[in-house]
Amino acid sequence: MLTLLLSAALVAATPVLREDNIPEIVSMMTLEEKAAIVVGGASRAFDGIGRDCDPVKGSAGNTHAIPRLGIPFIVLADGPAGLRINPTREGDEKTYYCTGFPIGTMLSSTWNTDLVEEVGRAMGNEVLEYGVDVLLGPGINIHRNPLCGRNFEYYSEDPLLAGEMAAAMVSGIQSNGVGACIKHFALNNQELNRLHNDALVSERAMREIYLKPFEIAVRKAQPWTIMTSYNYINGIHASESPDLLTAILRDTWGFEGTVMTDWGGGYDTAAQVHAGNDMVQSGSDRRYFELIDAVKEGRLEVADLDKCVARVLKLIVKSPRYKGYAYSNDPDLTAHAAVCRKAADEGVILLKNRKALPYKGNVALFGVTSYRFIAGGTGSGDVHRPYVVDLKQGLSDEGYELYAPLDGFYTEYMKDEDWRCRMIDGNNSWVIDRERPIEIVPMDLIASSAKEAGEAVITFGRVFGEGKDRDLYHSYMLQSRERELLEAVSSAFHKEGKKVVVILNIGGAVETASWRDLADAIVLAWQPGEEGGHTVASVLSGAVNPSGRLPMTLSMRYEDEPSAPNFPLIYADKPFNYSFYRRLENNRKDMSVKDIDYTEYKEDIFVGYRWFNTFAKKKIAWPFGFGLSYTSFRWSGMKVKETSDGWEVTLTVKNTGKMAGKDVVELYVSAPGKDMEKPKRELKGFAKTSLLDPGCSETVTILLPSGSLASYDEDSATWVTEKGRYTLSAARNASDRGIRKRIRI
Ligand code: GLC
Numbered sequence: 001m002l003t004l005l006l007s008a009a010l011v012a013a014t015p016v017l018r019e020d021n022i023p024e025i026v027s028m029m030t031l032e033e034k035a036a037i038v039v040g041g042a043s044r045a046f047d048g049i050g051r052d053c054d055p056v057k058g059s060a061g062n063t064h065a066i067p068r069l070g071i072p073f074i075v076l077a078d079g080p081a082g083l084r085i086n087p088t089r090e091g092d093e094k095t096y097y098c099t100g101f102p103i104g105t106m107l108s109s110t111w112n113t114d115l116v117e118e119v120g121r122a123m124g125n126e127v128l129e130y131g132v133d134v135l136l137g138p139g140i141n142i143h144r145n146p147l148c149g150r151n152f153e154y155y156s157e158d159p160l161l162a163g164e165m166a167a168a169m170v171s172g173i174q175s176n177g178v179g180a181c182i183k184h185f186a187l188n189n190q191e192l193n194r195l196h197n198d199a200l201v202s203e204r205a206m207r208e209i210y211l212k213p214f215e216i217a218v219r220k221a222q223p224w225t226i227m228t229s230y231n232y233i234n235g236i237h238a239s240e241s242p243d244l245l246t247a248i249l250r251d252t253w254g255f256e257g258t259v260m261t262d263w264g265g266g267y268d269t270a271a272q273v274h275a276g277n278d279m280v281q282s283g284s285d286r287r288y289f290e291l292i293d294a295v296k297e298g299r300l301e302v303a304d305l306d307k308c309v310a311r312v313l314k315l316i317v318k319s320p321r322y323k324g325y326a327y328s329n330d331p332d333l334t335a336h337a338a339v340c341r342k343a344a345d346e347g348v349i350l351l352k353n354r355k356a357l358p359y360k361g362n363v364a365l366f367g368v369t370s371y372r373f374i375a376g377g378t379g380s381g382d383v384h385r386p387y388v389v390d391l392k393q394g395l396s397d398e399g400y401e402l403y404a405p406l407d408g409f410y411t412e413y414m415k416d417e418d419w420r421c422r423m424i425d426g427n428n429s430w431v432i433d434r435e436r437p438i439e440i441v442p443m444d445l446i447a448s449s450a451k452e453a454g455e456a457v458i459t460f461g462r463v464f465g466e467g468k469d470r471d472l473y474h475s476y477m478l479q480s481r482e483r484e485l486l487e488a489v490s491s492a493f494h495k496e497g498k499k500v501v502v503i504l505n506i507g508g509a510v511e512t513a514s515w516r517d518l519a520d521a522i523v524l525a526w527q528p529g530e531e532g533g534h535t536v537a538s539v540l541s542g543a544v545n546p547s548g549r550l551p552m553t554l555s556m557r558y559e560d561e562p563s564a565p566n567f568p569l570i571y572a573d574k575p576f577n578y579s580f581y582r583r584l585e586n587n588r589k590d591m592s593v594k595d596i597d598y599t600e601y602k603e604d605i606f607v608g609y610r611w612f613n614t615f616a617k618k619k620i621a622w623p624f625g626f627g628l629s630y631t632s633f634r635w636s637g638m639k640v641k642e643t644s645d646g647w648e649v650t651l652t653v654k655n656t657g658k659m660a661g662k663d664v665v666e667l668y669v670s671a672p673g674k675d676m677e678k679p680k681r682e683l684k685g686f687a688k689t690s691l692l693d694p695g696c697s698e699t700v701t702i703l704l705p706s707g708s709l710a711s712y713d714e715d716s717a718t719w720v721t722e723k724g725r726y727t728l729s730a731a732r733n734a735s736d737r738g739i740r741k742r743i744r745i
Contacts, residue, residue, distance in 0.1 A: 015182035019317045025069055026306050034309045035066040035291040056131050058086030061282040074075025074319045078190050078500045080104050080137035080153045081376045083126045092401035099336040100375045100385030104138055106347035106526035108155035109550040111587055112688045113168040119343045120172015122336040127178045129331035134179035134225055136532050140166040140213045143552050144189040145563040146605060147470040152377035154506030156551035157211050157608030160683050163216025172219035177320055179224030183573035184262055186210055188229035191469045192568045193596045198232035201601040203680045207712040208605050214387050218253045224315060225258045228277055230265045239266035245276035256316040270294035278308040296339060344528035344535040347546035351626040354520035356499035356500035358542025361396060361454030364403040366489055368437035369505050370459030371414045373532045377507045379435055379466025385530040391459055396535025398541050432468045439481035441488055450492035450694025455499050462506040467473040470710050472569055476558055490518040503536055513556040513621045542630060547662035553608045553620055560618050562603035562611035566597035609734035625666045625733035631657030638730050640741045646706040651730050652699045655692040666731050667702045672724030676711050684708050720745060
């Protein structure tokens with residue numbers, strides 16, 4: 001009886017976690033329980049609690065539950081293009097497909113933050129309704145080099161565009177009461193040796209370029225979580241850096257959320273906790289015991305551990321799972337497919353159009369990718385989609401008639417190719433180098449289709465992803481079969497006075513200069529998600545007037561890229577595997593191989609158009625911010641008004657063409673550049689019009705905060721705004737002079 005009373009008393013005395021009693025709960029926790037909260041659920045060492053949680057099948061990770069304190073586990077799942085969980089479950093006839101949205105690079109190509117927020121709302125609703133608490137996205141690293149294998153997940157070469165897209169996506173996701181996770185913090189700009197590569201970068205380039213998207217997202221949208229990257233930064237691992245995670249992220253930017261490692265990221269668990277990296281995901285027994293030993297041996301202050309525990313508990317009490325949300329497992333995938341379509345429609349970039357589009361006649365459809373459209377990239381950024389609409393289906397649904405003999409040929413050929421690819425990849429959905437169908441050149445059908453079909457459409461595809469960077473020859477350049485196909489189709493159709501349209505269904509920049517003259521139109525469709533074929537068909541027919549703009553520069557040759565001299569080329573004489581890493585004994589970091597063990601960011605702040613506009617007299621293929629329309633616009637009446645916090649720029653856009661369309665105004669600023677070296681111009685704002693009917697106008701407003709003109713001065717470790725005369729250019733792209741006004745500071 002006494003025991004019963006005692007245990008009842010004990011139970012009554014033990015508080016349960018609430019939003020307002022976290023410090024009390026932390027003070028009640030044993031060292032083992034604290035370690036179990038910090039180290040992810042993949043660790044089974046802490047008896048019992050790790051085992052009883054049954055997270056959503058296929059989710060990426062979870063935290064441990066501590067029932068005696070009323071602490072539930074929460075569930076973390078990928079990824080930036082849509083929720084990634086298993087589509088089927090053992091013994092369950094229900095399915096759990098998730099909408100495959102356009103890739104990050106395509107969302108930023110819309111230059112429409114309202115639309116990206118709408119995508120976030122739909123994506124976040126699937127996170128909520130499938131019982132997940134935090135989505136491990138968006139990925140917002142800078143496109144430093146076109147060969148980075150994960151660029152498809154990321155937004156841009158420009159920090160402002162990337163940051164604004166990130167803030168919009170985070171706000172959309174979190175409007176559902178679930179968490180977002182901006183990643184990978186920071187300078188994860190290559191995949192080769194990603195677990196050990198040391199990014200050597202100046203403080204100014206770090207602040208102005210590589211950290212800036214994270215800063216904008218934190219200040220504007222307060223993501224619940226942030227994920228540290230796998231790499232080192234100037235010799236210190238990102239997840240072990242007090243500077244990065246406490247001084248900058250929390251003390252300077254005011255981040256209020258929770259920091260987690262990338263999966264298995266970092267090495268010294270005690271150093272991670274000391275730095276302010278709150279969760280060690282996905283967790284392991286080694287990490288768990290390391291943490292406990294570090295505290296017992298006095299190598300880690302309990303106070304540091306308590307801070308991290310408190311921030312994890314603060315995340316948990318915000319979660320739907322803590323609040324007992326009764327998730328339906330039945331989100332509205334049809335409604336979300338419509339959002340996916342709408343976003344993809346606005347992300348398509350028309351690079352070239354010599355009176356070839358819009359076109360509604362009979363189409364000769366070439367290219368294996370036309371029949372197997374690529375919805376997104378590989379790795380954790382992939383999604384288990386309910387379907388993918390390829391271009392053949394998209395064109396048919398749009399009412400196009402396909403040249404039958406060619407359609408029949410490819411349909412048969414693709415059956416064999418599907419089988420061959422499946423034999424190579426198996427059912428493994430996580431394939432770093434997914435086998436693609438081999439391009440073919442049906443010469444006889446090219447000749448006949450040129451006579452009988454109205455226009456040729458050829459799709460070239462590229463798919464890549466996490467864990468590997470792209471090969472220059474096999475991925476960035478056009479393949480010989482592809483070039484052969486394009487040359488044969490181009491000469492046959494041009495002889496008949498007919499047009500050739502190239503569709504690029506790719507996850508990142510490719511070389512275009514050497515072949516673009518063979519095509520009359522080039523449509524950059526990126527990886528548009530599950531509705532891809534419908535989106536491209538709508539653009540070809542004119543049902544959708546393309547309004548996308550390039551979020552990166554397309555250079556004439558890879559060698560012109562500013563980072564090319566300091567980026568690993570895998571085909572070179574380095575027989576490294578893709579996650580190659582080298583550790584010397586006693587964990588000392590090896591720094592012997594350039595671009596592998598360490599990468600020097602020698603181009604500094606001059607990334608992308610900042611380089612090409614300022615230094616490279618070399619031509620570029622297409623400039624940052626470029627994109628054509630089926631209609632035309634005239635800009636007038638640019639005004640600049642000083643406000644309490646900077647300037648307000650207004651400009652009137654008029655549709656002077658025959659089709660309704662949307663336009664994008666890009667605001668670039670050129671600083672005096674006397675006190676500090678500055679790029680010739682930098683994007684400091686942008687605005688997209690609503691759909692303007694022919695003859696209609698809209699006045700757009702772009703706010704230019706005074707702080708946005710500052711540069712980071714390393715000597716004083718502060719942001720300084722140079723005095724003098726600044727030129728504001730409202731332009732169509734980074735190379736367009738645009739309409740100019742001057743301001744003086
Ligand atoms: C991966 C990725 C990260 C992902 C995590 C969970 O290694 O780097 O982006 O969210 O692990 O899958």
